[in-house]
């Protein structure tokens with residue numbers, strides 16, 4: 001089944017800046033033939049009021065559902081939340097919390113993603129061609145475990161607190177990260193091809209590779225010499241010692257704030 | 259008439275030993291109070307009538323008309339924001355939360371722009387805290403980190419720490435050690451036994467280093483961390499470990515600098531580490547007299563301490579997404595009610611511009627910077643002077659605010675209740 005959702009321009013709505021809460025845009029909801037409603041501020045409206053929805057063909061399992069999102073979806077939140085299979089392709093940019101808690105299937109974003117992309121995800125794949133906001137592949141406030149499984153790949157750069165509390169899964173960031181990437185890391189593998197800052201603060205476990213420069217290194221990591229990884233020389237650190245941690249941080253270059 | 263033990267309705271110290279003299283329903287004398295509190299008790303300027311903008315001009319209106327207009331604005335809005343709350347009592351805050359739930363609003367308090375990160379940190383790792391009475395009677399080591407009590411909480415040191423007599427402290431001057439950590443040599447640094455000057459943005463790194471030292475892992479720490487020499491860090495770590503009872507107080511210097519809640523979390527984890535060896539506590543230097551109270555009220559009513567979005571009928575909380583500055587920056591709210599705070603004086607320009615562009619109503623006794631952004635302002639009685647009720651001190655101790663003057667002005671609570679009733683009437687009429 002192919003579902004095409006084309007968001008209309010919201011210029012004529014009362015306040016075009018109100019975000020749309022669209023946790024029902026998942027392959028699962030379409031497979032179960034649900035009536036798709038979204039939140040616009042304190043009102044609940046039918047998705048048809050904001051977008052043209054076209055459905056073609058049928059599906060015998062959730063994996064046979066392909067959703068294509070077109071038009072401006074940059075304020076549409078929670079797309080793909082709890083999805084278990086199928087695919088969602090977003091032609092432009094997407095709002096916050098895309099792929100929250102997803103456990104299967106695939107999300108591809110051709111533009112950029114706002115904050116909390118793949119928050120607490122358990123499985124499946126996310127590929128974002130643009131940049132991503134803060135808290136990419138992270139956890140929720142006060143939660144102890146962020147992303148637990150699956151994979152996230154961001155071709156651009158990400159904001160602050162990327163992979164906070166990450167406890168499993170693989171993340172690959174081609175660009176740079178903001179401050180405090182991999183804070184409280186507990187498991188999983190994160191690879192940052194660009195530069196980062198205060199990386200792996202308070203980590204207890206897991207593995208992180210930084211191909212660029214780790215600026216303002218946390219001063220409580222133990223130096224373990226150098227290693228060769230994929231033909232490049234990396235400094236190996238273990239820590240965070242302040243947190244009795246046993247995580248591994250490999251970085252090509254690093255600086256301290258002295 | 260004289261009233262003893264009046265709590266001061268200004269800062270989070272909530273000093274409840276103020277002596278107020280009243281003559282002809284006017285305060286003519288205030289004793290025990292600091293200059294900040296004095297100014298509040300003695301201030302005379304206030305707005306006399308509700309005002310409303312009509313054709314670009316302010317006109318005086320009746321309470322009924324102002325409440326009617328407010329109710330109309332709020333019931334019409336798709337993403338209303340109710341903000342402020344720190345300068346009023348719990349009884350009024352309760353009505354505010356009911357109002358938010360009823361109209362599917364966003365509700366946030368000044369916590370959002372001060373100790374929001376402290377709360378996020380506490381939600382991650384808990385809060386080894388205690389009441390100020392414990393600190394006063396037991397603490398032989400006091401650490402002020404990123405705060406300036408002399409300017410912001412003028413009686414904190416004399417009532418609870420450095421200069422306060424304590425039950426288990428023989429000589430407060432010689433038996434209490436004071437450590438001040440800041441990015442510049444503030445007033446407080448002058449009374450410190452040890453002053454640690456950290457490079458801006460370096461608090462997190464210094465805290466990590468101290469944690470490692472307390473663990474006995476000094477060897478991993480480099481020779482200098484964020485501008486602080488390793489020898490000094492070791493001295494501070496030793497002082498902390500030698501203390502019988504240590505109390506850390508922190509302020510906006512760490513909550514609002516780079517890293518925000520991670521800084522606070524690291525400070526809490528340092529305190530937890532120290533608790534393996536001795537007794538240590540940590541507390542936030544809360545600003546407004548009842549900012550803590552709003553966190554209590556909203557938590558017992560909605561489960562979260564600030565920044566709650568009721569728009570989908572349930573309480574959703576996510577600082578960064580549902581916090582006042584972020585919402586206004588993204589121009590989401592289409593109506594705003596400000597109660598007992600003055601965002602016009604403190605918020606960034608872009609957010610103020612949005613408040614001015616949407617219908618904004620203020621409930622406040624005085625004309626202030628926010629008045630300029632409003633469509634309607636409703637004056638009320640002054641909480642803690644003309645209205646009694648419950649406020650929470652910075653350490654979470656509830657204190658009964660007193661009424662020392664009679665007034666004709668309605669209270670925050672009455673106005674909010676009338677707004678709720680009016681909204682129900684409007685909705686019933688369809």
Ligand code: SF4
Nearest residue numbers: 266269273292295413
């Ligand atoms: S320290 Fe705070 S509560 Fe105490 S008198 Fe001064 S302003 Fe009032």
